[in-house]
Each structure stands twice: as structure tokens, then as C-alpha cells.
Amino acid sequence: MRREDLIHPFISGNKFRKLKYNLLQAKLENHDTLITFGGAFSNHIAATAFAGREYGFKTVGIIRGEELESKILINPTLKFAQECGMQFKFVTRENYRHKADVNFIENFKLEFGNFYLIPEGGTNEFAVQGCQEILSPKDSEYDFVCCSVGTAGTISGLINSSLPHQKVLGFPALKGDFLNDEICKFARNQNWELITDYHFGGYGKVNAELITFINKFYSDNQIPLDPIYTAKMVFGVLDLINKNYFPEYSKILLIHTGGIQGIAGMNIKLKNKHLPTIDTDV
Template structure:
């Protein structure tokens, strides 16, 4: 069982010539229309395991604009699984049709369980999992964001042999699964840099659960206030980047990473001659929902 996907390409990104570095972006966002980027990578082996272990239902967790929720719903429908999404925020129960992500997931057959933020914080507890099993019956559990050992295994396939020619590989970091796979799949001389979309340094502990190599670091200066937080500078950057490079970026993950990478290039962080590969992890389906929020705040939208 496998998705029919396009092979991702490495696309040149414009950088000032005086910086003396080369920058490419791996277009993982283009490998599938609805299960793109790291969501495809994380789900691949989890769906195989769910099928092998005799499950017919997938259950996972996510927020109002979760790329993961949308991807699980579509992939579940594609491969004959029933899907359940445990959604953060009881108030969203009456707003499904107003929310592009949730309405998409619903149209692909996902059933929802809306919970309070207090309950959602217990998503990793066995007590909550047992409660959900008592209510829904048997299911295959996929964690929030999709990160587990099988997800990391899938993300190890992102880098090809040709990609080993790059000195530095950069990626956005949410739950730590993608960067863990990149670290495990990296060449001995490569450095892996992660750009967290969340505040706090707890991700180091999560990543070390999946990796043994030490050729990585986190750059924690470009989260723009935390998960799903953004400002006019970030939006302007995303729009300018798209106009200059013909590459759309999402504001939650890849947009922040590329802002950080280009800022570091301009300030001389990378020595001259460095070849950099940035990983586009997808997430573009969430832009429409984010734009609806920006409009309400009278802030320029993402083009």
C-alpha cells in the first residue's frame, strides 16, 4: 500500500550574490495534492501498520487548522479507513462548515470529538485514550502531528543520495518527527538545522528520543511568538518570497523557517561556499483559514 506521489524537486531560491552561498528548497509540498510534505512521510508506515494489525479506524488529534487532521481524513478515505479527529476547542463544534480544514476533513468522512483545551492537554495520557476506546471502540492511534517511530522512519526517506551533496539541511520543527528523520537519514558531513514554530526548548528532549547522531541543532529565534502566531513582517516576507521565487509558503512552519534561513544568510551565519537545502513541509491547505483570521484583524492576507 502506497500513495501515488510525484517525486519532489530541489528548486533554486534567490539569495544576494555577495552572500556567497547556494540555497535550494525541496518541494515536498508538491508530492501529493492533499497529503503533502511531511504528512505523507509520517503517514506512510503508520497506515501500513494499521492495515497489517487489522485496524479499520484511525484516531488522531489536532486543532482548527491542522494540516495533520486534513491529511489523515483524506488518506483514511483513500485507503478504506474510518477516521476520528479529536479536536481542540468545544466551540468549534458549531463552526465546522465555516472552517476550511474541518469541513474538508468532514467531506472525507472524518468524525469529530470536540474537547476542551484542558482535556486536550491530556492527549498523551492513557486515561484519555482508554476513555476514547470505551466510546469509539478499537482504533489505531496516530499522535498529534503524526510523530512516532514509524513517522520518523518515513521522514528518513526525504533525503536522497543526491541531497548528500548539501552541507546544511534546514527544516521547520513542530513535534520533532521530521527533523528526527532527516537527522537519521543525513550524511556524515551534513549539518541539520531545525527552526521550531513553538516557543520553548523542550523539543530537544523529544528529538533525542529518536536520534543518536549529534550533527543537529535548533535555531529558536524565528517562532514569531509561538505556534500559529504571525505578524505583518512574516506575511510581507511570505508574499515577497512567492513573488520572487514562485514558491508559496505557509505561515505556521515553512514561512518561518525560510524567514530564518534567509536572515541567517544575510547576517553571515553560513560561511561562503555553503550549499543549503531547505525542506518545504507543505501545510498550504491552512492558508485559507489563516487568511480568514487575518481579514477579521484587518491585517494584509497571504497572497
């Protein structure tokens, strides 16, 4: 397992990779404000807020769900982002669907002035460039490279830096077949496949089986897994091993993309639903 979650305590995993070249580009274009999008427990919102404070940018988060405006102090992710100096604009879920529309985005200039836009999840060509650096020449020994998939930036970077003999497997954390088109926007190679059987009901969905798996994996290996992304991928890979999906003697590299900050928020939701919570010392 490649422990990308250990890169930085707050700009964790693939968020570090995705923000790296976006921040450099923002500086190059002389922007002092970053605007981005995210939900209630977004790893990307938390990472962008801290990166802004660390590297001298004002940050604005466009947050999905107007009802969250009154819940900042009880939401670990939003509270952290606010403490890092991020300003929020809460929008309805209906309006949030327009996050990629030019006119919708242009309206924010009236309120916040000029800004550098980072898409939801951080995925654009600069994010893919950063994620290409996850693999190095020493990783040529691996036959399979596996990662979770959200907005397709991480897997696209892995595909671009993988070698011809390697296969990149993506485990979507959400339902839907649109991710194939998103990957094709950025990926230069064809050595990849999406394994769509391990989303556990969709984005942000978990059940007792997944929580039990996370806790056992942590107990056995002392490696925390976030329930939204990496845990579903690891569960899937181990299940495929048991089903003899991989040829004998295959070498498999799993990419831990971070997201541990989201465990606190997930545990609040689990307690409210009277489900088991996630064990972690983080």
C-alpha cells in the same frame, strides 16, 4: 528547496511521510479506524482524513476546543476533513492536554471501539521512518539541511538519514525548549541544532512582517509558503545568510514540508484582525 509540498495534493509534504508507515502498520494490525488529534487548522487532521478515505479507514479527529463544534462549516480545514468522512470529537483545551495519557486515550474505546492511534502531528517511530526517506544519496552535496519543527518527527528523520559532514538545522514554529528532548527520543546522530529566534511569537503567531515576506517570496519564486511552519524557516535561513552565519560557499537544502491547506484558514484570521492576507493561487 526540496518541494515536499508537491508530493500529493491533499496528503502534503511531511504528512505524507509521517502517515506512510503508520497506515501500513494499521493495516498490518487489522485496524479499520484511525484516531488522531489536532487543532482548528491542523494539516495533520486534513491529511489523515483524506488518507483514511483514500485507503479505506474510518477516521476520528479529537479536536482541541469545544467551541469549534459549531464552526465546522466556516472552518476550511474541518469542513474538508468532514467531507472526507472524518468524525469529530471536540474536547476542552484542558482535557486536550491529556492527549498522551493512557487512561484518556483508553476512554475513546468505549465510544469508537478498537482503533489505531496516531499521535498529534503524526510523530512516532513510524513517522520518523517515513521522514528518513526525504533525503537521498544524491543530497550528499549539501552542507546544511534546514526544516521547520513542530512535533520533532521530520527533523528526527532528517537527522537519522543525514551524513556525518552535514548539519541539520531546525527552526521551531513554537516557543519552548522541550523540543530538544523530543528529538533525542528519535534521533541517532548529534549533527543538529535548533535555531529558536524565528517563531514570531509562538505557534500560529504571525505578523505583518512575515506576511509581507511570504507574499514577496511567492511573487519572486512562485512558491507558496505556509505561515505556520515553512515560512518561518525560510525567513530564518535568509536572515542567517545575511548575518554570515553560514561559511562561504555552503550548500543549503531547505525542506518545504507542505501545509498549504492552512493558508485559507489563516487568511480568515488575518482579515478578522485587519492584517494583510497571504497571496496564493493554491
